Amino acid sequence: MKKNIEPCYYGDYLQLDKILGAQSLESKKYGEPAHDEMLFIIVHQVYELWFKQVLHELNAVIDTFTPERLSDTDLIGVVHRLNRIIQIQQLMNDQISVMETMTPQQFLAFRDYLVPASGFQSIQFKRLEISLGLKREYRIDFDKQSFYSRLTDEDRALLEGLEAKPSLFELVDRWLARLPLLKTADFDFWQHYKQATDTLLNNDKDTIENNDTLSDKEKRQELNDWQSTRENFDALFDSSQYASLRKEDKFRLSHKAMLSALFIKQYSEAPIFNLPFQLITALTEIDEKLTIWRYRHAMMVQRMLGTKIGTGGSSGHHYLKKTTESNRIFSDFFNMATFLLPKDMLPPLPASVSRYLGFYLSESTANDSAK
Template identity: 80%
Template sequence: MKKNIEPCYYGDYLALDKILGAQKLQSTKYGEPAHEEMLFIVVHQVYELWFKQLLHELNAVIDTFNQAAVKDQQLTSVVHRLHRVIQIQKLMNDQIGIMETMTPQQFLSFRDYLVPASGFQSIQFKQLEISLGLKREYRIDFDKQSFYNRLSDDDRSLLEALEEKPSLFELVDKWLARMPLLKTEDFHFWDYYRNATDEMLNDDKETIEKNAFLSEVERRQELKDWQSTRENFDGLFNHDTYEALLNQGKFRLSHEALLSALFIKQYSEEPVFNLPFQLITALTEIDEQLTLWRYRHAMMVQRMLGTKIGTGGSSGHHYLKKTTESNRVFLDFFNMATFLLPKSSLPELPESVKRSLGFYLQ
């Protein structure tokens, strides 16, 4: 094990003089310091430090997937890093509770001194969103041009350049799409699956039609929802139909990637699918934790500001609530539960199929 030649001092190693000296209260410029402004600064600085670590982990994962082949050993490290991301996200969500120890009037004692600074200007958070896959065309920004105008030239150029690079969503999509077709001479899984889902959907329709507790209005709505689900299932078996649904925003994953992910989730207990299943589950959890963070942030802003605009001029709570509903990345992994069959309805994989399966191509 290698050892250092020069002694390492704790405070120097962590640059504590810079970190602990970086809290500059705006309120002191206009009179007495506002006591709660220290908390406000520290909480946001800690967020930025965690954003830096999240980017460190995600960039390593992106580098792994940005290759022609992803081997099992690499996939183990990827899953481990994504689990670390999730734990950091949980900690960040809990941190909002610390901010909520500040009352609205305490916040108002220094809020107006912060105009026009805004969380919009957190470049690291925007890097996180873009790196995960929430690029400009997929996210809700009420005024995208205005957002970019609030940034320095360097920050604007950094984000615009990142938009041109492949995101984790795009790379995972390509990785899933490389999975070999699940059709051999003695096993046609998708033929079996289609027959099983047709039976399941027909049973669902019959249940709706025979349900004596539904009013006629409720029955019509249930049948309308059933028809929409039926159309989504049809897209699984027809590439053109799927592409039409993709263009309507019903899906975001490519057809090949969705089928592969669905197969992995159907047979998640198979050893060959264990790591890919953990990966899909971790990405689902990351999206969920990010959504929870947005929701808690929106609730905190409403608690502090009510319906006032934010310091950066946004609609405050209304904007944040909208992002909670719309700024999702791995929504297809959530909705995939629609297409899952009970384990008892699945055929056992033949040994020949198990041997033929792989997740990287040489």
């Protein structure tokens, strides 16, 4: 490892003069400075620093997924970076507890000085949402029509340019759709899967119809829900039906990508599928922690403001609560649990498929190993 020629001083390296001198209290301009404004500023500055690191990791992941081919080595690096993002998200979620040490009245001591500033104006957070896959047509904004017009020309050009590029969701969808769905002369997973799910669904229907603890109204509701689930299962085997449900926002993944992801999750313990399974799991957790962050933020705002509007003009708590469930990205990976079979109902992978997957141990190899 090469050594530096000139000495590196801690404060200079971290540019602490800039960082520690970047807390300018608005309340100080109008009289006695509000003590808790310092906390408010630092917490949000730390958020922006973490957003910068998350974007650094996320952009590297997107660059890796952009080419047509993705090696196992590349996938290991992707999963590692996504797991780092997850740990950063956990820190950001925990940071809300620090903010909650401030009481509503302490916040009110400087809150009105911040109008019309709002976390909604965080360009880095918008970049994060768009890069993950929450583009304009999928997200709820309290002021969707005029949001971009309220930005500087530079920021507007940056976000609109990002909207035009493939997001991580789109790249993962394309990657999943390229994976081969294994079907050989002695192995047809989807035929077995359809038979097994038909049995499971029919058993569920019988359970509802023969459940004497349910009222007629409850049975009708349960059967309606069952029928909806039945239609979702049927769509897996009918691309046109799947496309119709996708238009209704029942699914977001493409049909081929959904089938590939489902196959990966069914055989997650097979070595060839374990890394892809880790990728799907990491993306699921990123979406979950982002949802938890939105929820905790909404609860904190309600605690601080009640039903008051936000400083940026939104409906405050109501708007934030609405985005918690609506501004989701990888919800298909969550809902995929609906379609999973128990392990004991899965057909074993035959020898030909095992050999193709790269973990088949031939008799000669086994004999050599035993010697």
